[in-house]
Amino acid sequence: MMINGCGIDLEVSTGIHPGGTMHHINITCPHCGLAKDVPEDRLPKSEVQVTCPRCKQLFPLSIGRQAAPQVATGPEPVGVSPGQKAPVTAKPPKAPLGKQSWDLSSQYRHLLVVVSVLAALYLLASVLLLFAIGNVNQIFRLQTIVNIGICLATMAITAWRLKTPLYELSSRGIRVRSTPFAPRGEIPWSDVVGMVTRKSGIFGAKNVQVRLLLGGGKSPLRELLINPKIADRPDQLLAMLQEQIPPLTAALLTATGRLETRHEGEVRFGSHILSLAGIAASRNLIPWAAVSEISTPPLVLAGYGSVTIRYSAGLKTSKLTVPAKMAPQYQFFVGTLLRFAPHAAIDPGVAKILDHPPQEAKRESAAILLLLLGMVITMAAIFISVNYVPVVRLKAVWSLAAAAAGVIPFAAGIMLFAARLQGRAAPASRMLACAGAACGAPVAVALLLFFLFPSAGYALRGDHAFRNGDLDAAAHYFSRALAATPDNLDASFALGMVYREKREYGRSFDCLQKVYLADSNNWQAFGMELIPDALLKAGRYDEALGWCERIQRDHPGRGSITAAMESKKSEILRAKSKAGPGRTEG
Known part of the structure; x- marks a missing residue:
């Protein structure tokens, strides 16, 4: 660090002074957490401004020779080992080192x-x-x-x-609040095993991702993804994480007792062979000394991710991808790979493969598929509720019930998967249960509809027959639906459309008229036009004109209906004039 105004470079080595033992004082930047041990005799007596060499920020420093040094009030910063003195600052910083947001x-x-x-x-x-x-x-x-x-x-x-702050770092750990539904607990530093920092180019822009491996004690290994780019101080956030967390390697995991890798001679997985000489694949042999990184796709929500091995090939870096398989053989292959390349940088997903049983991975994959299927089933249940509930006032209630039956367990399942974004693990059985409920609950609502209202089933079968061109069967099923529930307006309207296709315009008018008289509001212009049109085709011109006038009076403020009725009246008058007096059709 540089003390402004004094020209004294404080970037000095720590430890014992060459001339003997000398007391050192630890100075820590309150902005980025960089700590340096400085000999006491090199510190000024008056208050000065110190420039941090990392973040280039200024902060005041005042240490009197007679007065005891002022100790920072925040928690012990990164880099301070037990027994060392805490950092000294003249004034508490605005953002205490113990809690950064x-x-x-x-x-x-x-x-x-x-x-x-x-x-x-x-x-x-x-x-x-x-x-x-x-x-x-x-x-x-x-x-x-x-x-x-x-x-x-x-x-x-x-x-x-x-x-709400997206990230909070304190002496206790990390708090990530990516969604309002996430719990407020912190991830303690003791649960963070290691980290990997990776730079990637997305649409031509440089992006930095930090992936942490979590797993304190005997808890399962899990992953936490932090993107410093979306923080207001990305460089400071990244610097504090790097100060606190060591780089993740297989050697680190083995030393912490989190992973146990074994080797029993040559290991083969597909077309890839691992041996003491290196990795044999595609007629190439990659020596272990050339392997620099072993990675997987970030945050694989279900199953295992493929393993990508980056290695040096002359002056360039190449990569080899091993496809994933949810099987113990794949786990053993990855474990042996880590054993032979203990100092290569690894991603948290690689460690999770060894800590994640294949059966759990299969359940998670099944849960993802069932969740997607559940949304399709929910939409189908809502469609059935809107179109086949025979009572108009129950349509909205039943549709909401069908939507809630599918959306609630679907949202619960998505939250369990999204919990991995915050480094929390959920049992695959719970995910599978939510996914099964997302599929089964809407089906239960639809079956209950058909059980309580048999006319809904007849109407559904009538629609199927009508779409297949079987007009007689359609008329039969819609008639049975009306017999079961006489107030079923949807079935009455559908029966009117069937009679229209059969050219029985008088019976078509009777069905459409019944629906209009019961509920004249839930009509569009093209639907209302069918009523006078049926009378027109039946040769009942005067009645058709009367219905056009009535519909216009019932809906004075709807311009589309008025225009449709005026057009229909002109058509009726032309047909009446062409037919001549006393002549009818149909």
Whole structure:
């Protein structure tokens, strides 16, 4: 460190002075945590400003010869071993060394503010629309209410993100708050085994990722991914992590007792062979001394990740990828690989392979597939509820029940997988249970619908027959649905469409008229046009004109309906004029 104004370079070696024993004082930068031991006789008597050689920040230093040195009030910083004196500072820093918080950087904060403003505007528009439509269309009203709920949830989450630090480092450990649903506990430093820092280029930009391996005591190994780039002080965050956590290697894991690797001669996995001479693959032999890094894809949520071996080949670096397989043979292959390359840098995912049983990996993979299948089943259950619940006032309730039955366990399963982003592990059996519930609960809701309302099953079979062109079977099933539930307006409308295709326009009009008289609000313009059109094709021109006038009177403020009825009236008048007096059709 450089003491400004004195021209004294304090970047000196620590330990015993050549002339004998001399008392050293530890000086620590309150901004980045860099610590240096400086001989006491080289320190100034008056207060000066010190420039940190790492972060280039200034901080005051004042040590009197007669007064006892002032000890920092924060927790013991990185680099201070037991028995050493704590760092000395003249004034407590604004951000104590014992607790550093990193929020989202300004560019991401601006993005969150924009999202909040857009959600607020959409919320206002949805509320105004909700009051404007009233009870005109129940399905559209339900959709608007759902949109309002989404807007409120979006605003709440963005507000939480703006006020909550993303990372917090203290003398106790690391706290990561990536989602509002994550627990508030800290990851103690004793649980952090090692770290790997990797630079990667994404869309031409340099990105730094820090991957930590966690696993204190006998707890399972797990992974934590930290991206310093989205912190407001990425360099300082990265420097403090590097001061606190050693680089992750197989030798470090073996020394901590976390991994036990064995070697029983030559090991073969697929086309790759491990031996004392090196790695034999694709007619090449890679000596162990050339292996520099063993990595896996970051945060593999299910199963095992493939292993990538980077090695020096002349003046360039090449890589060899070993595909993953959820089997004990793959675990043994990876363990032997670490045994032969103990000093190569490894990713946490490599260590997790040895700590993760194949059966657990298979359950996790099955859970991922079931979660995806569960969302498809949930959408199908909602579709069935909207279209086949025979009672109009129960459509919204049943649809929400079907959505909740699938979304709640799906969200629970996703949270269990997302917990790995914060270095927390969840049993694969619990993930599998949530995924199974996400698939089974919507199916149960649909089956309950068909059990309580048999007309829903008849309507479903009628729809299937109608789409396949079997009009007689469709008419039979829709008639049975109406016999089971006479107030089933959807079945009545569908039966009217079947009669229309069969050119029985009088019976089609009777069904459509019944639906309109029961509920004239949940209609679009093209649907209302079918009523006078059926009378037109039946040759009942005057009745058709009367229905056009009635529909216009019932919906005076809907321009699309007015335009459709005016067009239909012109068509009816032309057909009536062409037919002549006293002539009818159908």
